[in-house]
Amino acid sequence: FLYARRYGGELLIRSEDTDVERSRREYEDEIMESLEWLGINWDEGLKVGGANGPYRQTERVDIYQKLVNDLLDRGLAYPCFCTEEELEEERKQLLEQGEIVRYRGRCRNLSEEERQARLAQGIKPAVRLQVPPGQVYVVEDLVRGNVVFESDTIGDFIIMKSDGLPTYNFAVVIDDHLMGITHVIRAEEHLSNTPRQLMVYEALGFTPPKFAHVSLILGKDRQKMSKRHGATSVSQYRQKGYLPEALVNFLALLGWNPEGEEEIFTLDEIIERFSLERVAKNPAVFDLDKLNYINQQYIKQKTISELKEALRPFIEASPYADRVQELGEDKYGWLVEGIRDYLVCLADVKENLSIFFDDPDYTQEAIEVLRQEGVGQVLDACQERLPESFTQFDETRKFLKTLVKETRLRPKMVYMPLRAAFTGRTRGLELPYLMSVWGPDECRRRLELARQQLPGQESGWGQRTVVD
Missing domain, CATH: 1.10.8 (Helicase, Ruva Protein; domain 3)
Structure with missing residues (x-):
């Protein structure tokens, strides 16, 4: 989003929903609602439409199947009849031998008769791309520089599952090409997928886009973010009362380092300053304390x-x-x-x-304040001078200043006892706001409640002498 807005590009949103068990329409809706709440809009795709739809991969199966058939016809892909049990056995053997786990091409050289026999048995094959041996694939990453992969470490991989749905690495290549995607910016965990995608681009004769893989987000314990680190979805932070502009500000700073020491930016300011050159290669740490600080600043603004x-x-x-x-x-x-x-x-x-x-729940510290010498005189002075009402906020401030002046005490010697009596605490919200909201009658009631907390003081707060 930031890159597209910074350089005049367009952002497209589609649903990569071929993992049927993990894909639900309500998940799509939550993602789009969260993006809209954050102020992140898009130019094409789900909800807004466009010239390159449909935008759900499960609605594009005919497109994928046509290109799979083309690869099969050209001998660049082949049907694979291996069962899960056979693949697991191969994996165990490779591990025992200390080799890289990969598919070694068991079904690559099956004859046509062998393939037809398996089909006759009712076995539905997957389709694998034939990986060219001895090739080196270089991912020219805009964040990490050139990253080299050898094809011999990968093995033939599935591009179409036996249920007729494409795999991620196949479908995204076709979608990116047909939808005119020029830049793919995603998490570094997808870096290992990129050589497979380059092989698909090569087999189909497509020109690959530019890639940028940004760092993962870790918890404070340097482990991958999970539920044990707290809320993990935007909607959860929204429910907790985080502001969208604060969350965008915070997320932008995860892995991106703007020049200078400033940390509070509007979305427009982030877009204006953003560049991939200042995106860090190392994992970012999700610091909840920092998010809280940023959110608090936005609340104050x-x-x-x-x-x-x-x-x-x-x-x-x-x-x-x-x-x-x-x-x-x-x-x-x-x-x-x-x-x-x-x-x-x-x-x-x-x-x-x-x-x-709520009525005050007196802390021990507050009770100790109330029992100090001279406190009774302060509370009595307050109670006797309270007006009939506070119609303006400034009246409350003026009342407290006058009370300090007339008791001839330091402000702390007046405000602390009043706070303890009114709230049951020795620190917290400013008294003028509390008293203005309560009004004089509630202030009097709270003074009486405080009186009841001190056995032996029923007749008053010690001497009822008021300093005039």
Whole structure:
């Protein structure tokens, strides 16, 4: 996608679905929906159509069969009747002899009578491409340079399975040629497939495209990414509340190193800077901490209005949906602004909402703060000075500044006891946002709840002297 957009090319999406057991339409739909959500669009193929359809390989079998027949007629391919058991036995023998595992051509030289006899037995053959012996194939890779393969290490390989469906290495060559593909950029695990594909290009008389094999993505343990490393699909990260622009930014940096130290890029900026010359050969490591950092930066960049809308689905899925709905838009905006810097993912809103709507669960640290000398005077001063309402956010800030001034205490000696009383914690969201969303009545209620946490203090917070 980045290469096509950077150099004015076109991106085509097709479904390589000849592995029937592992291919489902719902998988296709999820992939395309994820790409669209990420802002990655394509110019031709599934969903959008084009001049080179159909775009599912299972719908192109007649095309493949015609070219298989051509290879059979020219003696470049042959039917193979070997059973799975025979192939497994050959594999074991080669391993025991310390040789490279490959098909050694058992069916290559069968006579026509032998082939007809096997067909008469009801055996459905696969079709193998006859690999030319003693040849060297050079993959001119745009990332890795020239990579050399010897044909003698490969052996004749299947291009059409016995069920009549083509293999990946055969179908992609035909599709790439007929669809006018000029550049194939894919994972390095496909590098070993490339010499087989070059042999198919050669046999069919097609000109191969340019290849670029990018590094795999590993977990922090340097092992291939899997479910044990966490979410493995785009849809899972979407459900967790990662932003599409953050995920694109992060994925682009996996194996690609732009110049400079900057890490936050818009999609347009990535496209403008992208080149295969700066794609690394070594595997990239999926660092969840880095993704979280990037996602958090994008959340902070959003306007309150944008973030309010982005958070709604996650709030609606939380136990606090009705409580938020009751706030009204002004207080909802104060709430969102208050939690914005504490969100790593949008799904984190649920935990932050609990601070607003659940009764305090006092930590031992908070209780120790509340029992410090002079705290009672601070809480009493707050309770007695609370107004009837906070109609503007700035009123809450002004109230707290006035409270600090009138108690003649350092700000920390006022804010820490209030935080402990209101939230049951000694750190967290800024008090003005909490108090503005709650309003004075809820602030008073929470002060009373804090009072109940201290046996022996029913008559008040020690002396009820207020400093005027």
